[in-house]
Amino acid sequence: MNARLGPSIAILGVLALLAFAAPWLTPWSHDALDWQHLAVPPQLEASHWLGTDRLGRDLFARGMQALRVSLALGLLATLVSVAIGVSWGAVAGYLGGRIDAAMMRFVDIVYALPYVFIVIILATLFPRGSLAALFIAIGAVGWLTMARIVRGQTLSLRKREFVTAAIAGGVSTPGILWRHIFPNVIGTVIAYATLTIPQVILFESFLSFLGLGVQEPYASLGSLINEGAQEMETSPWMLLVPAGLLVALLAAFNALGNGLRRRLVDHG
Amino acid sequence: MLAYALRRIVGLVPTLFVLVTLSFFVIRLAPGGPFDQEHGLSPAIRANLDAAYGLDQPLAVQYGRYLAGLVHGDLGPSFRYKDFRVTELIGRGLPLSLTIGLAAAALAFLTGVPLGAFAAWRPGSRLARALMAASLLGVVLPAFVVGPLLALLFGIYWPVFRVGGFEPGDPSYLVLPVITLALPVAAYVARLTRDSMGDVLASNFIRTARAKGVPTRALLWRHALRPALIPVVSYLGPAVAFVITGSLVVESVFGLPGSGRYLVEGAIDRDYTLVMGMILVYGVFTLLCNLAADLVYGWLDPRVRLE
Amino acid sequence: MGDPALLTVEGLGIAYGAAAAVEDVSFDLSPGRCLGVIGESGAGKSQTFLALMSLLPAQARVSGRASLAGRPLLDGAKALRGREVAMIFQDPLSSLTPHMTIGDQVAEPLVVHRGLGWTQARQRAAQLLDQVRVNDVPRRLGQFPHELSGGMRQRAMIAMALACDPQLLIADEPTTALDVSVQAQLLKLLRELVAERRMALALVTHDMGVIAAMADDVLVMRGGRVVERGPVQQILARPEHEYTRALLAASPRLEDASPVPAAPVAREAGRAAPLTVRDVAVRFRMRRHWWARPEELVAVDGVSFDLADGEALGIVGESGSGKSTLTRALLRLGQQAQGQVSWLGKSVLDLDAGELRALRDSMQVVFQDPFASLDPAMSVGECIAEPLRALRPAMDAPARAAAVRRTLENVGLDAGFVTRRSPTLSGGQCQRVAIARAMVLDPKLLVCDEAVSSLDVSIQAQILELLARIKREQGTSLVFVSHNLAVVRRLCERVLVMYLGRVVESGPTDRVFDAPRHPYTRMLLESVPQLDPARERARLAALGASGDTPSPVDRPAGCPFRTRCPSALPLCAGTRPEPESVDQSHQVACLRWRELTK
Numbered sequence A: 001m002n003a004r005l006g007p008s009i010a011i012l013g014v015l016a017l018l019a020f021a022a023p024w025l026t027p028w029s030h031d032a033l034d035w036q037h038l039a040v041p042p043q044l045e046a047s048h049w050l051g052t053d054r055l056g057r058d059l060f061a062r063g064m065q066a067l068r069v070s071l072a073l074g075l076l077a078t079l080v081s082v083a084i085g086v087s088w089g090a091v092a093g094y095l096g097g098r099i100d101a102a103m104m105r106f107v108d109i110v111y112a113l114p115y116v117f118i119v120i121i122l123a124t125l126f127p128r129g130s131l132a133a134l135f136i137a138i139g140a141v142g143w144l145t146m147a148r149i150v151r152g153q154t155l156s157l158r159k160r161e162f163v164t165a166a167i168a169g170g171v172s173t174p175g176i177l178w179r180h181i182f183p184n185v186i187g188t189v190i191a192y193a194t195l196t197i198p199q200v201i202l203f204e205s206f207l208s209f210l211g212l213g214v215q216e217p218y219a220s221l222g223s224l225i226n227e228g229a230q231e232m233e234t235s236p237w238m239l240l241v242p243a244g245l246l247v248a249l250l251a252a253f254n255a256l257g258n259g260l261r262r263r264l265v266d267h268g
Numbered sequence B: 001m002l003a004y005a006l007r008r009i010v011g012l013v014p015t016l017f018v019l020v021t022l023s024f025f026v027i028r029l030a031p032g033g034p035f036d037q038e039h040g041l042s043p044a045i046r047a048n049l050d051a052a053y054g055l056d057q058p059l060a061v062q063y064g065r066y067l068a069g070l071v072h073g074d075l076g077p078s079f080r081y082k083d084f085r086v087t088e089l090i091g092r093g094l095p096l097s098l099t100i101g102l103a104a105a106a107l108a109f110l111t112g113v114p115l116g117a118f119a120a121w122r123p124g125s126r127l128a129r130a131l132m133a134a135s136l137l138g139v140v141l142p143a144f145v146v147g148p149l150l151a152l153l154f155g156i157y158w159p160v161f162r163v164g165g166f167e168p169g170d171p172s173y174l175v176l177p178v179i180t181l182a183l184p185v186a187a188y189v190a191r192l193t194r195d196s197m198g199d200v201l202a203s204n205f206i207r208t209a210r211a212k213g214v215p216t217r218a219l220l221w222r223h224a225l226r227p228a229l230i231p232v233v234s235y236l237g238p239a240v241a242f243v244i245t246g247s248l249v250v251e252s253v254f255g256l257p258g259s260g261r262y263l264v265e266g267a268i269d270r271d272y273t274l275v276m277g278m279i280l281v282y283g284v285f286t287l288l289c290n291l292a293a294d295l296v297y298g299w300l301d302p303r304v305r306l307e
Numbered sequence C: 001m002g003d004p005a006l007l008t009v010e011g012l013g014i015a016y017g018a019a020a021a022v023e024d025v026s027f028d029l030s031p032g033r034c035l036g037v038i039g040e041s042g043a044g045k046s047q048t049f050l051a052l053m054s055l056l057p058a059q060a061r062v063s064g065r066a067s068l069a070g071r072p073l074l075d076g077a078k079a080l081r082g083r084e085v086a087m088i089f090q091d092p093l094s095s096l097t098p099h100m101t102i103g104d105q106v107a108e109p110l111v112v113h114r115g116l117g118w119t120q121a122r123q124r125a126a127q128l129l130d131q132v133r134v135n136d137v138p139r140r141l142g143q144f145p146h147e148l149s150g151g152m153r154q155r156a157m158i159a160m161a162l163a164c165d166p167q168l169l170i171a172d173e174p175t176t177a178l179d180v181s182v183q184a185q186l187l188k189l190l191r192e193l194v195a196e197r198r199m200a201l202a203l204v205t206h207d208m209g210v211i212a213a214m215a216d217d218v219l220v221m222r223g224g225r226v227v228e229r230g231p232v233q234q235i236l237a238r239p240e241h242e243y244t245r246a247l248l249a250a251s252p253r254l255e256d257a258s259p260v261p262a263a264p265v266a267r268e269a270g271r272a273a274p275l276t277v278r279d280v281a282v283r284f285r286m287r288r289h290w291w292a293r294p295e296e297l298v299a300v301d302g303v304s305f306d307l308a309d310g311e312a313l314g315i316v317g318e319s320g321s322g323k324s325t326l327t328r329a330l331l332r333l334g335q336q337a338q339g340q341v342s343w344l345g346k347s348v349l350d351l352d353a354g355e356l357r358a359l360r361d362s363m364q365v366v367f368q369d370p371f372a373s374l375d376p377a378m379s380v381g382e383c384i385a386e387p388l389r390a391l392r393p394a395m396d397a398p399a400r401a402a403a404v405r406r407t408l409e410n411v412g413l414d415a416g417f418v419t420r421r422s423p424t425l426s427g428g429q430c431q432r433v434a435i436a437r438a439m440v441l442d443p444k445l446l447v448c449d450e451a452v453s454s455l456d457v458s459i460q461a462q463i464l465e466l467l468a469r470i471k472r473e474q475g476t477s478l479v480f481v482s483h484n485l486a487v488v489r490r491l492c493e494r495v496l497v498m499y500l501g502r503v504v505e506s507g508p509t510d511r512v513f514d515a516p517r518h519p520y521t522r523m524l525l526e527s528v529p530q531l532d533p534a535r536e537r538a539r540l541a542a543l544g545a546s547g548d549t550p551s552p553v554d555r556p557a558g559c560p561f562r563t564r565c566p567s568a569l570p571l572c573a574g575t576r577p578e579p580e581s582v583d584q585s586h587q588v589a590c591l592r593w594r595e596l597t598k
Helices: A002-025 A059-095 A097-112 A115-125 A131-159 A161-168 A173-210 A221-230 A237-266 B002-029 B043-052 B059-071 B086-121 B126-140 B143-157 B172-201 B204-211 B216-234 B236-253 B260-269 B272-300 C045-052 C074-079 C102-114 C118-131 C137-141 C150-162 C180-197 C208-214 C232-237 C242-250 C323-330 C353-362 C380-391 C397-410 C415-419 C427-439 C457-474 C485-491 C509-514 C519-527 C533-542
Strands: C007-016 C019-029 C034-038 C060-068 C085-088 C168-172 C200-205 C217-222 C225-231 C275-286 C295-307 C312-316 C338-343 C363-366 C445-449 C477-482 C494-499 C502-508
Touching: A002 A059, A002 A237, A059 A097, A059 A131, A059 A173, A059 A221, A059 A237, A097 A131, A115 A131, A115 A173, A115 B272, A131 A161, A131 A173, A161 A173, A161 C363, A173 A221, A173 A237, A173 B143, A173 B236, A221 A237, A221 B143, A237 B126, A237 B143, B002 B059, B002 B272, B086 B126, B086 B172, B086 B216, B086 B236, B086 B260, B086 B272, B126 B172, B143 B172, B143 B236, B172 B216, B172 B236, B204 B216, B204 C085, B216 B236, B216 B272, B236 B260, B236 B272, B260 B272, C007 C045, C019 C045, C019 C060, C019 C217, C019 C225, C034 C045, C034 C208, C045 C060, C045 C074, C045 C168, C045 C200, C060 C074, C085 C150, C102 C118, C102 C137, C102 C150, C118 C137, C118 C150, C150 C180, C180 C200, C180 C208, C180 C519, C180 C533, C200 C208, C208 C232, C208 C533, C217 C232, C217 C242, C225 C232, C225 C242, C232 C533, C242 C457, C275 C323, C295 C323, C295 C494, C295 C502, C312 C323, C312 C457, C312 C485, C323 C445, C323 C477, C353 C363, C353 C380, C363 C427, C380 C397, C380 C415, C380 C427, C397 C415, C397 C427, C427 C457, C445 C457, C457 C477, C457 C485, C477 C485, C485 C509, C494 C509, C494 C519, C502 C509, C502 C519
Parallel strands: C034 C200, C034 C217, C085 C168, C168 C200, C312 C477, C312 C494, C363 C445, C445 C477
Antiparallel strands: C007 C019, C007 C060, C217 C225, C275 C295, C275 C338, C494 C502
């Protein structure tokens, strides 16, 4: 079991370290233009370890900056999603009855809609590049699965006899939620939160790919992939570098989350 | 079973209604109108245009007119492409988009389920372990990464399939787009099937069937498959939603003349009716797929039918 | 012993890694005879037979030899499964494929082993279902397992097992999950089938009564080994091994005298009983579809009784009787009830939330599933202290800790348990902790809802002893809900018998059990296995058919028992019987009780 978590944590650690240490590692900034090395493949000369793009910007610097953006956005947006999802699910699961039915019906409807609808609607409502739009878009989808899971757990916990015994013992409703429901749900929440992070990062990359996310001169892994896709015939590294970083990031988070889920949920 | 199906179909109508109404009012509330981009229009001409398209009426009236048009199958005129009705525009690209989407979904389930079932049946085997590792990767490869990569690989380095554009009647253009769309769904379905089949194979009624002497193939097919498919079928709805989203990317990356671009362009140009039309069409399609999933679910699990 | 052995097992061993689950098990079984295998949980009895059928998980290492009529079992069982040897399991709901019809499942062995076509096989299946006395066979063929009652499902399992005329039938706790009246029917059926077909039957159980009723030879298992074996009369009357003796001693017998009423004082007229219950009813409103009219399910239909100080009242009934719903309603832990409940002078059903909480420290509850009653995330000490924290806020931490230690000792656990968590405890230990938690507030009323039903027989006896001591020493009144009449007899001075939400008979336990007046009480008592093999066989042979309890959603009008009552008359459908006094405190609710008493 431990073997599962080790490599993912290691990969994530390395990526995070590189991303945040990058400004000290490379002489280039993310928007500096190197006129002498336009669209060169990875090389040691002039410290362009991962090559440059069409405008001569160093891909290592841009890649690491994009990684910073993705990590920060991913973690922050996940936090918000988790907060919303856990509250929604716990309330629905504990109150039960019609309130639960209504709350989860809402979740079902939103879950079944292609999230591109939300994106499009937001794209028409907000000006381009608006961070608010980005957050709302990501938040709109990120909390759904968490709400479902927490609601399921809360529902089954509420029926368990130790909750009835606590009520018989005179414990108040907030007391039950805090002392009984919460500690038994926290493991699941952590596991699924870790699985939400890559979903959020993926979604943000998707938006940036469409041109709706992070704007110039800042880069996101999605926008880098977009640029790279356009140049892939002549400069394949422009695609492979950000794609590789994104895949590594997502795979590591997913593996970590799955491992945690196996530990905390299935055997809990 | 029939009663169950009818109940589900009837339940569709309110959701559809909500979808139409919500989209209508949300789009209209967006700042800006369809003719804002046209510079140099005198107010008089602008007023005429508005009147011609009915934009000067109160919202409620516009809504009513729109609904009336819907009943006749008319999605209204496009504001951008002024000579065309929305129905025509969508109709041009829709068959291609639907073909790609359905083919991708079918491919995903037809590969994911057997592979996942096999991994549950022989969990220790090397093939099973390789499959699960591959599926871990597949889940994280989004269409906008895989698409360009596949295009690079097969279009340029090793030209086996056609890449870019589309000629009617030549399916080889569609191979890469469909694979790109299907990959993450197939990976997820494989994992889902494996987990679910694993649970089923450990259950009591499988033990009874083995005690009865039922041979392996009949065991898997008659006893294990249907309960194991339940969570997989529940995923059908979201899978289709996912594929629809992905088709936008795939059409863009591979240059396919589908209907997806109307959604994005329509949003940017504030072409109300076009965006509404696209949302409606895709929305109906999603709901129908959810309905199909529900019906299959009812067939798989008899307990659901009686509720 | 008659015929040469059909089944021989020599030196069977099962190991998982380094741990041995079963060691050196050997026995024989001849055709037409029944081998009863008895032991508590973890004894390895199911494992043994699963190994014979080659149904163990892949990690199991099986050693030893076994053969059926000369053909090898264990690894060789794959060729014989469903044909020469068949097995039925404990829980028929989870052991039947949920999406296949009964008809198809019973027909399947014929298709697989005899090469019949499905249509032909289904016809044969109909005949088999008839033989196991399933009612309304044509309808059942097309139904799914969840549409049948527990007893019907088990009969279908038996039909399925007998389809290819096996020589050996293995039954693994076949009646454990069923009501006692249904259990008796099923055992009778098994006996008849075994005799007709000259089959060998291996019956695994934890219930001595079932052994007495069914077994010709007995195998006593413990910790994976055979501890004693012999003919049933010898094992039951003159057991040699101390474990067998302990098992027999712990099995509650119905013949035991019940405790002498400890507080006859309270029964005097004029002195009000602390708990009075009048006309309590609990109704659930359900909708089958969102547009359909809501239906009403009556779980408890007008129950009245009194409970004296320091008295133990047993409430017995089978599934659907409403006994658990009633007790939860009394404690206001479930659905809101109608009627009057007076406890310590307060009208419990009308209190608001604050007053209710204040009253909670005087009435506590212990549930059936010991593991589910304790929060796995909390330590034993925290579990027991929780009611103190909630209802005695003035107590400081040292006082609480002292109370916890005291209560732990009272239930027979030493102070070291304070830091343990429930997943590391045994069933009996968990239940003691649950009792400690209930008693830490020194309540005047303790409700036990099937509190010993999930425990092994020897642990059951200990917990019953503990409860009896609590009643004696602390003067706590007990309401003890159970489906097990012998257990109730051991602990309770008075008893209520419930059926589909009504009290059909009530009174001193001795009187009600020795001279029952209501047909249902009689049927219940007749269904309880005794420990004398000769009497058991006679009892089963004399048993009449009695069907299954109807679902509470379809309560019969008038007397709820009339659909199963051998003495029912048309007039029973018209009026709902009210309790009438037989004598001082013995009451019965039956329109015909006078005529039916010999």
